[in-house]
Amino acid sequence: MFIDNTLIKDIRTPFYYYDTKTLRTTLRAATAALADEQHLHLHYAVKANARKELLGIIAKAGLGADCVSGGEIQAAIDAGFAPEDIVFAGVGKADWEIALATDAGIGCFNVESIPELEVIEAIAAEKDKRVDIAFRVNPNIDAHTLAKITTGLSENKFGIAAEELLPAVKKAAEMQHVRFTGLHFHIGSSILDLATFIPLCERINELQDRLEAEGFSCMSINVGGGLGTHYEDPDVHPIPDFIGYVDIFRKYLRLRPGQQLHFELGRSIVAQCGSMIAKVLYVKRGKQKNFLVLDAGFTDLIRPAFYNAHHLIENLSSKDTETETYDVVGPICESSDVFQQNVVLPRCKRGDLIAFRTAGAYGEIMASRYNLRELPGSLVV
Numbered sequence: 619m620f621i622d623n624t625l626i627k628d629i630r631t632p633f634y635y636y637d638t639k640t641l642r643t644t645l646r647a648a649t650a651a652l653a654d655e656q657h658l659h660l661h662y663a664v665k666a667n668a669r670k671e672l673l674g675i676i677a678k679a680g681l682g683a684d685c686v687s688g689g690e691i692q693a694a695i696d697a698g699f700a701p702e703d704i705v706f707a708g709v710g711k712a713d714w715e716i717a718l719a720t721d722a723g724i725g726c727f728n729v730e731s732i733p734e735l736e737v738i739e740a741i742a743a744e745k746d747k748r749v750d751i752a753f754r755v756n757p758n759i760d761a762h763t764l765a766k767i768t769t770g771l772s773e774n775k776f777g778i779a780a781e782e783l784l785p786a787v788k789k790a791a792e793m794q795h796v797r798f799t800g801l802h803f804h805i806g807s808s809i810l811d812l813a814t815f816i817p818l819c820e821r822i823n824e825l826q827d828r829l830e831a832e833g834f835s836c837m838s839i840n841v842g843g844g845l846g847t848h849y850e851d852p853d854v855h856p857i858p859d860f861i862g863y864v865d866i867f868r869k870y871l872r873l874r875p876g877q878q879l880h881f882e883l884g885r886s887i888v889a890q891c892g893s894m895i896a897k898v899l900y901v902k903r904g905k906q907k908n909f910l911v912l913d914a915g916f917t918d919l920i921r922p923a924f925y926n927a928h929h930l931i932e933n934l935s936s937k938d939t940e941t942e943t944y945d946v947v948g949p950i951c952e953s954s955d956v957f958q959q960n961v962v963l964p965r966c967k968r969g970d971l972i973a974f975r976t977a978g979a980y981g982e983i984m985a986s987r988y989n990l991r992e993l994p995g996s997l998v999v
């Protein structure tokens with residue numbers, strides 16, 4: 619990648635570099651995939667990256683927001699998302715978060731359990747309001763992705779089991795302050811094999827048939843997010859296959875007349891617009907290995923340590939034609955603070971800038987102050 623050195627020469631490292639041009643191009647591709655079909659709605663999953671400059675651009679592009687906390691709902695509203703375009707998921711919604719969402723007039727609560735439904739009913743009653751709810755159903759589908767980001771298996775904490783859906787819908791129908799509007803799903807993240815979404819469509823078709831047989835219909839279906847992005851070769855595949863993704867649902871999901879279809883994409887919207895930039899502190903020569911010790915660690919970018927995830931690593935400073943193999947590591951006092959082993963890079967020296975590509979999603983937002991380190995900075999260009 620290329621960064622204008624005059625922009626970054628005085629910036630403290632590590633920092634996140636965001637390229638809004640890439641974000642806008644991605645947003646155009648994502649919205650174009652909906653082809654102006656009025657029943658298709660795209661939400662941005664705020665948890666992937668809540669930097670306000672990016673949220674503002676995403677809101678202006680016409681996306682709704684998918685939030686998983688009161689803080690995210692507030693950030694979305696502050697950034698200009700219309701409250702009615704906000705959906706709120708999460709297995710542990712606190713009372714204050716439900717109250718905030720009710721007061722704000724969000725579009726839909728994606729309810730994950732009966733006890734939660736009862737609390738929403740009670741809080742909406744206190745406020746003399748009626749709120750729209752959908753049930754998040756656990757479809758028991760394996761997204762074949764990293765274990766820590768698979769969410770749709772039945773042994774997983776998310777959603778209501780399919781067998782419990784009908785009693786839940788009946789219960790909601792008897793309540794005065796919630797209105798049942800549809801079904802919500804989310805099977806996992808980083809999914810590049812689009813065929814993974816076919817069993818989800820089939821599952822939804824079955825569930826709709828079952829509900830209709832009992833006299834219940836859905837106004838909307840929300841299929842969640844999970845579309846992956848290319849971490850290995852971001853320059854070859856900068857834009858995720860949004861058309862292929864939406865087409866799977868066009869082809870396999872049997873929507874009823876007038877039914878609305880919602881998507882909630884996080885990673886695929888923001889991953890490619892961000893890079894994490896760190897500086898080489900030391901090139902440490904071991905017996906068998908060379909270590910590239912950076913001033914960034916898993917406190918700045920946790921995905922490699924947490925999910926075994928891969929980011930393309932580049933040396934932005936060196937044009938050296940000689941290469942060397944390094945274990946790229948951070949300064950944190952944990953042996954898991956390794957970004958990647960055996961990385962071949964142009965020969966590195968102290969002070970070189972190192973880029974971790976495709977770091978716009980689940981990067982800066984997951985930073986912590988462990989070891990009392992400062993949070994990474996950011997530059998939005």
Ligand SMILES: *Cc1c(COP(=O)(O)O)cnc(C)c1O
Nearest residue numbers: 663707807843844882883884885
């Ligand atoms: C995280 C999440 C998303 C977005 O997932 P991506 O893989 O980033 O697209 C969508 N919906 C829900 C409910 C989520 O928790």
